[in-house]
Amino acid sequence: MGEFIVTEKLTKFYGTVQAVQDLDLQIHSGEIFGFLGPNGAGKTTTIRVMTTLTKPTSGSVRINGFDVVNEPDKVKNVIGVVQQHLSLDRDLTVRENMEFHARLHHLGAAERKKRISELLEYVELADCANRMVDTLSGGMKKRAAIVCSLLHEPKVLFLDEPTVGLDAQGRRRLWDLVRRLNLDGTTIFLTTHYIEEAEALCHRVGIMHHGHLIALDTPEALRKKLGAVAVETLVDNKETRYRFFADRAAAARYVQTLPPNAGTVIIRDSNLEDVFVEQTGEKVGGA
Amino acid sequence: MLNALKDVYSVLWVDLRNLRRHWRSTLATSLVQPILYLVAFGYGLGGGINVGGVSYLAFVIPGIVALTSFSASFNGAASKLQVDRFFYKSFDEFLMSPVSLYSIVVGKALIGVVRGLISSGAILLVGFILSPTLMVNPLLLLVLFTSCFVFALFGVLIALVINSHQGMSTFSNLVMLPMTFLCGTFFSLSQLPEAAKAMLYVLPLTHSSESVRAAALGQPFPWLSFLALLGFGIGFFIGCIVALKKASV
Ligand SMILES: Nc1ncnc2c1ncn2[C@@H]1O[C@H](COP(=O)(O)OP(=O)(O)OP(=O)(O)O)[C@@H](O)[C@H]1O
Numbered sequence: 001m002g003e004f005i006v007t008e009k010l011t012k013f014y015g016t017v018q019a020v021q022d023l024d025l026q027i028h029s030g031e032i033f034g035f036l037g038p039n040g041a042g043k044t045t046t047i048r049v050m051t052t053l054t055k056p057t058s059g060s061v062r063i064n065g066f067d068v069v070n071e072p073d074k075v076k077n078v079i080g081v082v083q084q085h086l087s088l089d090r091d092l093t094v095r096e097n098m099e100f101h102a103r104l105h106h107l108g109a110a111e112r113k114k115r116i117s118e119l120l121e122y123v124e125l126a127d128c129a130n131r132m133v134d135t136l137s138g139g140m141k142k143r144a145a146i147v148c149s150l151l152h153e154p155k156v157l158f159l160d161e162p163t164v165g166l167d168a169q170g171r172r173r174l175w176d177l178v179r180r181l182n183l184d185g186t187t188i189f190l191t192t193h194y195i196e197e198a199e200a201l202c203h204r205v206g207i208m209h210h211g212h213l214i215a216l217d218t219p220e221a222l223r224k225k226l227g228a229v230a231v232e233t234l235v236d237n238k239e240t241r242y243r244f245f246a247d248r249a250a251a252a253r254y255v256q257t258l259p260p261n262a263g264t265v266i267i268r269d270s271n272l273e274d275v276f277v278e279q280t281g282e283k284v285g286g287a
Numbered sequence: 288m289l290n291a292l293k294d295v296y297s298v299l300w301v302d303l304r305n306l307r308r309h310w311r312s313t314l315a316t317s318l319v320q321p322i323l324y325l326v327a328f329g330y331g332l333g334g335g336i337n338v339g340g341v342s343y344l345a346f347v348i349p350g351i352v353a354l355t356s357f358s359a360s361f362n363g364a365a366s367k368l369q370v371d372r373f374f375y376k377s378f379d380e381f382l383m384s385p386v387s388l389y390s391i392v393v394g395k396a397l398i399g400v401v402r403g404l405i406s407s408g409a410i411l412l413v414g415f416i417l418s419p420t421l422m423v424n425p426l427l428l429l430v431l432f433t434s435c436f437v438f439a440l441f442g443v444l445i446a447l448v449i450n451s452h453q454g455m456s457t458f459s460n461l462v463m464l465p466m467t468f469l470c471g472t473f474f475s476l477s478q479l480p481e482a483a484k485a486m487l488y489v490l491p492l493t494h495s496s497e498s499v500r501a502a503a504l505g506q507p508f509p510w511l512s513f514l515a516l517l518g519f520g521i522g523f524f525i526g527c528i529v530a531l532k533k534a535s536v
Pocket residue numbers: 014017018019037038039040041042043044045046084193
């Protein structure tokens with residue numbers, strides 16, 4: 001497993017607003033990497049730099065060995081991007097949008113036709129191929145956007161908050177699609193502020209906060225580092241206190257030491273939310 | 288070179304698809320203004336007047352053709368690009384594709400050229416029916432095509448540097464509307480004081496309407512104005528590239 005994306009001290013300022021600061025990150029080829037963080041953490045900015053849309057203020061990004069600033073054309077051939085907002089031409093059909101992307105990526109007529117029908121099957125949109133994008137449901141729009149980014153068979157797919165606004169079923173369906181793409185060999189870089197999504201889907205997770213990478217590891221390891229078991233105690237019915245332990249036995253021993261009037265006590269597995277809160281003192285979803 | 292042309296067509300393709308779906312309303316909208324001008328100025332106001340030896344109607348029709356090439360090309364290119372940037376948010380897709388900035392700019396301008404040629408061609412046709420003194424010749428077609436291209440590039444540039452709907456309508460009231468009436472479209476600049484003339488020659492539409500008129504009426508052709516028009520085109524093109532490069536900073 002090589003390093004497919006390498007950032008070194010990546011920094012981006014918008015005027016005086018610091019969006020990303022000294023980001024050092026390696027994305028392995030073949031993994032599903034999750035970039036987790038609250039609103040304004042710098043997730044989209046990082047993706048925009050990686051996908052050549054925005055120039056970094058300082059630092060560098062290499063994708064597949066190519067520098068995004070100096071060799072953008074080499075980078076563009078291996079990346080597929082699904083932006084946070086819908087970026088389809090809503091006045092065209094799904095198929096026309098796909099054809100448009102295929103043309104932009106220099107696919108010949110025969111290849112276009114073949115790829116388009118293959119991919120429509122792959123994302124289960126064959127029935128809607130000739131419908132206007134505007135008439136599709138949110139989940140279908142998202143899959144249409146994904147399918148447009150796949151026409152040139154990118155090696156890495158960037159998904160910026162792909163499941164925002166989808167219902168539970170739509171979300172699961174999208175997770176399945178992402179897993180399938182990954183099994184078929186595509187490296188995935190996705191951002192999310194849903195804890196469950198990062199835990200359910202990602203091999204490794206980087207947690208961003210105010211432009212800084214504050215944790216980076218597998219969800220497993222991040223939880224273990226903190227303590228796999230969490231004990232929540234509600235103090236005086238207003239403030240919840242958290243303690244973390246390596247296992248349930250240790251947690252149970254701690255609970256025994258609590259005074260009888262300690263209030264409600266909950267023992268549960270720790271999660272990435274705990275990791276974030278412990279590191280920052282804030283909640284991912286905003287306090 | 289061939290690949291660049293293919294890329295240009297790929298960029299144009301998506302806008303052509305759009306136009307194909309909406310061509311009736313698009314064409315109708317772009318013809319309302321010039322036809323109103325034709326009726327109000329050509330017949331209503333200028334009925335018996337002569338300008339430089341030709342009837343006012345024959346004088347004003349080429350002006351209105353130039354004006355139509357301006358408004359239809361400019362708006363055709365600018366409005367679709369603004370929609371792509373702010374409504375569909377699809378413009379980034381062009382920038383993330385392997386298509387070069389040059390091909391993007393030309394491709395995005397071409398939808399304006401297509402719309403400008405259709406609209407000004409329609410007015411030209413009406414003009415021939417109304418005023419047989421007008422002549423169609425290769426020079427006129429060359430001037431018309433050049434005008435459409437220059438104004439479409441102007442539209443692309445403005446759509447790239449103005450980032451809001453509000454700004455767009457300010458621009459159209461502050462710059463486009465005065466150009467519509469002042470740039471030698473409805474009256475001959477020779478009647479104006481030198482200072483006013485000098486100011487109007489800074490605007491591209493002046494050169495377009497003088498060139499279109501000379502070609503259509505078979506008068507001595509103002510090559511200098513035609514060159515100035517080309518100069519504006521090159522300037523707008525460079526401006527577009529600079530604006531696109533700046534956008535990624
Ligand atoms: N074009 C821009 N101009 C100025 N500031 C910007 C721009 N884009 C982003 N920012 C700022 O940079 C910071 C990081 O924004 P970014 O969009 O990368 O966050 P994010 O993690 O994607 O957030 P969200 O979850 O809301 O999408 C924010 O403070 C934001 O206001």
